[in-house]
Amino acid sequence: MVEPVSGRRIRILMAKAGLDGHDRGVKVVARALRDAGVEVIYTGLHQTPEQVVSAAVQEDVDGIGLSLLSGAHMTLFPRILELLKERGAADIVVFGGGTIPQEDAEILKQAGVAQIFTPGTSTDTIVGWVKERFGGRTAAA
Amino acid sequence: MAIAAASQNLVDGILAGSHRAAAKAISLIENDERASEQLIRRLYPQTGNAYTVGLTGPPGAGKSTLVDDIAQIARGDGESVGIIAVDPNSPFSGGAILGDRIRMMRHTVDPDVFIRSMGSRGHLGGLAVATSQARDVLDALGMGYVILETVGVGQSELEVAELADTTVVVLMPGLGDSVQTIKAGIMEIADIFVINKADHPALARTAADLRELLRLDPRQRAWTPPIVKTVATNEDGVHELWQAILKHRRFLEEKGGLKERRRRRLERQVVEIAARRLREEVLVPSTEASGFRRAVQAVTDRRLDPYAAADQLMEEGAKRVAAGS
Numbered sequence A: 001m002v003e004p005v006s007g008r009r010i011r012i013l014m015a016k017a018g019l020d021g022h023d024r025g026v027k028v029v030a031r032a033l034r035d036a037g038v039e040v041i042y043t044g045l046h047q048t049p050e051q052v053v054s055a056a057v058q059e060d061v062d063g064i065g066l067s068l069l070s071g072a073h074m075t076l077f078p079r080i081l082e083l084l085k086e087r088g089a090a091d092i093v094v095f096g097g098g099t100i101p102q103e104d105a106e107i108l109k110q111a112g113v114a115q116i117f118t119p120g121t122s123t124d125t126i127v128g129w130v131k132e133r134f135g136g137r138t139a140a141a
Numbered sequence B: 001m002a003i004a005a006a007s008q009n010l011v012d013g014i015l016a017g018s019h020r021a022a023a024k025a026i027s028l029i030e031n032d033e034r035a036s037e038q039l040i041r042r043l044y045p046q047t048g049n050a051y052t053v054g055l056t057g058p059p060g061a062g063k064s065t066l067v068d069d070i071a072q073i074a075r076g077d078g079e080s081v082g083i084i085a086v087d088p089n090s091p092f093s094g095g096a097i098l099g100d101r102i103r104m105m106r107h108t109v110d111p112d113v114f115i116r117s118m119g120s121r122g123h124l125g126g127l128a129v130a131t132s133q134a135r136d137v138l139d140a141l142g143m144g145y146v147i148l149e150t151v152g153v154g155q156s157e158l159e160v161a162e163l164a165d166t167t168v169v170v171l172m173p174g175l176g177d178s179v180q181t182i183k184a185g186i187m188e189i190a191d192i193f194v195i196n197k198a199d200h201p202a203l204a205r206t207a208a209d210l211r212e213l214l215r216l217d218p219r220q221r222a223w224t225p226p227i228v229k230t231v232a233t234n235e236d237g238v239h240e241l242w243q244a245i246l247k248h249r250r251f252l253e254e255k256g257g258l259k260e261r262r263r264r265r266l267e268r269q270v271v272e273i274a275a276r277r278l279r280e281e282v283l284v285p286s287t288e289a290s291g292f293r294r295a296v297q298a299v300t301d302r303r304l305d306p307y308a309a310a311d312q313l314m315e316e317g318a319k320r321v322a323a324g325s
């Protein structure tokens, strides 16, 4: 047992937005995060930004990891950031991955997306980033 | 003082119906025992209105799908619904994949439904340590019904019956050990049996096994648990399930059983808190005093027996309490 039974866990909501039906990649990352001690709330395919944000609020996650292969990233990410603001939950960190061109990734990061993992990023890199980004935070009140 | 102010903010938010505040409160309960006490003390007067339904049964039986269906029907009746779904944490990493929510996504944007996934964090018994107090939070949030879904592994998920007003045991046909599982105490806690996946060919056999088991049960019951057959994925039979829940609720309310169940639950809770305080605030500090070390030495040397030493330890503790230290 690496972690004590009590104490704070990093909580991440993993969602798949848009129309494509592939969730193999998300599931691989979800398992790797679990094995790194993270509580992953997996919400399945075809999530709308409204569903993602409501779920993230109820689950009180530290971050939302959004996977997108359908090309709608330039509308979905900003919409999620906007809804989080509306719900008074702008402290929930948004990151993502999928088929997102480098120049779009830069624009999204300017807009407030914390990190975009481009295709080919290793699972270890993603897990390392999550631990680094969220590991130091104390229980929010 | 910082803790007090923060928890008062959360309480105000919860009473105003804020999902964000309720969610933060549940995290606090999961992570910080001391802050959680402050919170519950403030919240407690506003609890006691929600009706709690527990679902337990083997993994894959269809509990999450049924919770989703029950929530749908309850919403149709104008009821608000809080849901706490517990899944196991990995004993190796402490992490978890909490996936019950996938089956309930149609309720996610409904402001009168609140769904929380919870890791059991090593706690045995089918729930998490925080589940009881999280239930209180959803109660105070104004939810008419709170539904608890247990982990669904192991044979002894009996804890849910200590929290629930109505306990539903979900089984499925064709699982050789499915009816077997019931023998390990589940029989006693079931108010309603569901055989889900009634579209499966082994349904008749499982239903007959279960009826036989109920028939052989020697205890006299004022309430005989009904057996409801459902196909959760098609919502077949779930109206009958909802009716069975309402009927059990009426039975408890009319016969005074509900008050009695809740009184016993609170009694257990008070005794548990007192026992923990005795241990943490009286016994443990007393073991750190020099008198205790001398007593243990005496036990080692056979000048004192362990019972006499324990009596000394308790007297020491009582003195400390009397002195207010």
Ligand SMILES: Nc1nc2c(ncn2[C@@H]2O[C@H](COP(=O)(O)OP(=O)(O)O)[C@@H](O)[C@H]2O)c(=O)[nH]1
Pocket: B057, B058, B059, B060, B061, B062, B063, B064, B065, B066, B100, B103, B152, B196, B197, B198, B199, B230, B231, B232, B233, B234
């Ligand atoms: N054929 C059939 N499949 C079902 C039924 N109810 C649930 N399932 C499926 O069984 C699987 C497990 O269901 P889930 O609700 O997650 O079970 P849980 O582990 O008990 O919460 C899912 O793939 C469901 O779609 C049913 O009545 N019939």
Ligand SMILES: [Mg+2]
Pocket: B063, B064, B065, B100, B149
């Ligand atoms: Mg489930």
